[in-house]
Amino acid sequence: xxxxxxxxxxxxxxxxSGENMRIEEHPILTFEVKKExxxxxxxxxxxxxxxxxxxxxxxxxxxxxxxxSIRQHRHRGLYCAIGNCGSCHMxxxxxxxxxxxxxxxxxxxxVESQPGKGRIL
Amino acid sequence: xIHTSLSIVGGGPAGLCAAIEASKRGVxxxxxxRFDQLGGQLVKQTHKFFGSQRQYAGTRGFDIASKLERExxxxxxxxTKLNTTVVGMYPNHxxxxxGPEGYQKIQSEAIIVASxxxxxxLVFENNDLPGIYGAGAVQTLMNQYGVLPGKRVVMVGSxxxxxxxxxxxxxxxxxxxxxxxxxxxxxxxLVHASKLRRRGVPIQTSxxxxxxxxxxxxxRVITIGLDQAxxxxxxxxxxxxxxLLCLAVGLSPLTQLxxxxxxxxxxxxxLGGVVAVEGNEGQTTLEGIYVAGDAAGIEEASxxxxxxxxxxxxxxxQLGHGLPDDNHTLxxxxxxxxxxxxxxxxxxxxxxxxxxxxxxHA
Numbered sequence: 001x002x003x004x005x006x007x008x009x010x011x012x013x014x015x016x017s018g019e020n021m022r023i024e025e026h027p028i029l030t031f032e033v034k035k036e037x038x039x040x041x042x043x044x045x046x047x048x049x050x051x052x053x054x055x056x057x058x059x060x061x062x063x064x065x066x067x068x069s070i071r072q073h074r075h076r077g078l079y080c081a082i083g084n085c086g087s088c089h090m091x092x093x094x095x096x097x098x099x100x101x102x103x104x105x106x107x108x109x110x111v112e113s114q115p116g117k118g119r120i121l
Numbered sequence: 122x123i124h125t126s127l128s129i130v131g132g133g134p135a136g137l138c139a140a141i142e143a144s145k146r147g148v149x150x151x152x153x154x155r156f157d158q159l160g161g162q163l164v165k166q167t168h169k170f171f172g173s174q175r176q177y178a179g180t181r182g183f184d185i186a187s188k189l190e191r192e193x194x195x196x197x198x199x200x201t202k203l204n205t206t207v208v209g210m211y212p213n214h215x216x217x218x219x220g221p222e223g224y225q226k227i228q229s230e231a232i233i234v235a236s237x238x239x240x241x242x243l244v245f246e247n248n249d250l251p252g253i254y255g256a257g258a259v260q261t262l263m264n265q266y267g268v269l270p271g272k273r274v275v276m277v278g279s280x281x282x283x284x285x286x287x288x289x290x291x292x293x294x295x296x297x298x299x300x301x302x303x304x305x306x307x308x309x310x311l312v313h314a315s316k317l318r319r320r321g322v323p324i325q326t327s328x329x330x331x332x333x334x335x336x337x338x339x340x341r342v343i344t345i346g347l348d349q350a351x352x353x354x355x356x357x358x359x360x361x362x363x364x365l366l367c368l369a370v371g372l373s374p375l376t377q378l379x380x381x382x383x384x385x386x387x388x389x390x391x392l393g394g395v396v397a398v399e400g401n402e403g404q405t406t407l408e409g410i411y412v413a414g415d416a417a418g419i420e421e422a423s424x425x426x427x428x429x430x431x432x433x434x435x436x437x438x439q440l441g442h443g444l445p446d447d448n449h450t451l452x453x454x455x456x457x458x459x460x461x462x463x464x465x466x467x468x469x470x471x472x473x474x475x476x477x478x479x480x481x482h483a
Contacts, residue, residue, distance in 0.1 A: 023267045023293050028167045028181070031267035056266035064251035064338045075337050077251025081258035082162075083155055083206070084239040084375070101261075104157065 021060045022049070039109040054100035054111055055081065055088050066090055066100060070116045091118055125151045125200075127436055128216055128229040130207045130378065133161020134422045135414025135429035136235035137189040142433030143233075144198035146442040151227065152199055153218055155206040159193075160186030161237060162257060163422060165264040167292070168285050171310075175457060176423035183264075185422075207236075210382035214409060231409040231436040234379055235429060238372035238393065238415035243277065246332030252339035256286045256369035263293045271365025275342050276300040279324055281421075283369030284313035287322060290367075297322045298361050301344055303329040303351060310466070330366070331358060339366050372419045379416075382407055387480050391473030392418030398480045403435045411436055418477070420462075420470055427458045 023031055034050040041063060048057025055066060055078055065075035066088045079087040083102040092098040093110050096118025100111070127143050129136050132154030140152045158164065166182020177185045193199055205220030216227045240255035242248065254262075254270060256278070262270045274295055276287045279302035287297050300317065305327050307314050314324060331345040331353065346357030373394035380386050385398040385406040397405040397412050405412055413432040414425035431454050434447055444450070462470050 021269045023263060023269055025294070026267075027292050029264060029267070052266055052268075056262055056268050059262060059270070060266075060268045066251070069249065074249055075251050076249055077338065078254055078258050078262075079242075080240050080255050081261040085255075101258075102156065 021062065037105050037107050039105060039107065039111055041111045042113055048105045052105040054090070054092065054098075054103050054105050054109065056101075057105045058100070058111070066113070068113065068115060073115070089118065090114055096120055122215075123151075123225060123227045125149055125227065125229045126440055127151075127231045127233065128214075128227055129153065129199075129233045129235060130216070131161065131235035131237055131414070131416070132156075132159040132201065132203075133235060133237050133414060133425065134163055134185070134189070135237075135416075135425040135432070136161070136233070137186075137193055138426045138429030139233045139235060139411075139413055139433035139436070140199045140201075141189065141193050141196075142430045143437050143442075144193065144196040146434070146437035146444060148198060148437045148440055148442050150199045151229075152193075152201045153205045153207050153216075153220075154201065154203050157203050159190045159201065159203070162260075163189075165257075165260040166422070167264055167289055170423060173457070173460070176426055176461070182422065189426075207378060210378045212383075230440055231411070233411045233413060233429075233432045233436055234376075234405075234416055235412070235414045235425075235432070236375040236378060236416045238374055238419055240368070241371045241373055243330065243368050243370050245330045247334060247339075248330075250333050250335050250339045250366075251337065252335070252364055253333060253366045253368065256282050256367055259286055259365070259367050260289065263295075264289065269293060269295060270367075271295060271363070273298055273363045274365040274367050275344075275361050275363045276367045276369060277330055278302060278369030278371070279304075279307045279309055279314065279326065280369060280371070281309035281313060283367075284309040284317060286367065286369060288313065288316050288320075291317075291320055291322070295365070298363055299323045299325055301325045301328040301330070303327070303347055305349070328357075329353070333366055339364060342366050372415060374416045374418060376412075376416055379405060379407075379410070379412060382410060384410065385480075387477065389418070389473045389476050391469045391476065394419075396477065399477060400481075402439070403431060409436075409439060418470065418473055424458060424461050424470075427454050427461065430454055431458070 037048045064077045067076040076087045079085045081101040088101045089097045090100045091112040091114040127150035129152040163182045163186035209217040259270045262268045327347045331343045333342045341362050346354045379397045400406040411432040413428040
C-alpha cells in the first residue's frame, strides 16, 4: 500500500503538514483551511491545524502509533476517540497519560510517546 | 462543596433534553460534559434522522445538536460545565468532577446520569494494531476534524452504524473495500445497505476477521467465511489490503458511576451490558437518581432524546417544579418511546426491557 510508505515518511519527519490526509471536499460538511498550530512530536517540529485535538493532528501527519502496551510494548493507536479507552495516552508538556483524543492542540505543545505507563514522578 | 438542585452527567442527546425540560420548569441545574462542546455523538452525525417529526426526522444529527443547545441556552436555569469529567458518585447525591476548575464536589437533590456508551471491541489476532478504530473514532476524525481516517477501509459490522459510517467514508473520499458481518443477515436498515450497494460496495455476511497484519499499523486483514454454526470454514480466507479497519460491533452502556453510587445493576445482553434496575417513578434503585439514553440501555439517539425529556420532567416533579399537565406529557412521551421501539428493529430493546422489569419485581 502506498499509504503506509507515505506514513513512514511522515513518521521520519519528512512530511511537515500532512495535508494529504485533510478532507478538502465533502458533499455535506465544509472544512475551511484553518490556522497552522506548531508543536513538537518526539522532539521534531510538526504542524497541526486550529481546532485539532492532539490525536487528530498526529493522525493527519500519518502518526498512528500513540501509546505502547505496558507488557509487550506494542504500538497502540486511537480506538474510541472520545476519552473512554485510554489507547491514546501520551506525555504532553511532561505530564504523563494525557488523553490526546480529548485534548485540544495548542501552539508549542511538547508531545511525546511514552513507554508503558509513563513517568509520573 | 457546590450545591445545586439537579446535576446532569453528560451533554449528549439525553442529557441535553433532560436539561431542557428541567430548565423549562424552573429547576436550577448544572450539566457536566467532559468534551469541549455539547451534543455528544450527535455532532458527528452527518446523516438525516428517521422516525417522527418530534424526534427531528429529516434533520442531520449535527443540526439537531445545535438546535438542542440553543433551546437549552434560551433559559438561564442550566449552567453548563465543559471539559469537565464526572469521576465519582458518593452517598447523599455527591458527585466529584475534574475539570478546568480543578477537582470539585457537587451536592444536588437529584442526579440524571446520561453518560452514554463505549464502543465494543472484537477479539482477533493483532486487534491492537494502530489503524484499527471504532466506528465512532472514524466519525470523529473525519466529520469533526476533517481528517481522513485512512485511504482504504474494511468495515466490520453491517448494523446501522456500520452501514451509515461506510457511506460517510465514501462521502469523505475513502475507498470502502467491503463490509463484513459474522451474522448471516445484514443487521441494519435495507435503505442504508442499498445506498452502499449502489456505490459498488460488497456486503459479505457470514464472514469475520481472522487476523490483521502490518508492521507498525494495519496494512491488510484476512477474513474468513463462517458456517451456519458460526464456525470458520477453512479455505475461505481472503486477504484485503487496507490501512483502516473499522469495527462497528456495538456499544456498551457507560454505567460505572451508577455502580459506584450503589445502584442495583444487572447484566442484560439485549441492552448492551450492565444497566441500572428501575426503581420507583422512573428512578434507579437510588432515590433521586435517574438514568437516560444509552447509559440506560443501548438504543438510538431518537430514543435517548425522549428518555432524557422523561428524566428531566420526572426530576423536576420530584423537586416540586412539575407543571399541571406533566402526567399527561409523561404519558405522551412514554407512548412515543414505545412507538420508536416498535417493529423488528426494536425487538432487542423490548426483550431487554422486559428482562429488566422482571428484575424489578423479583
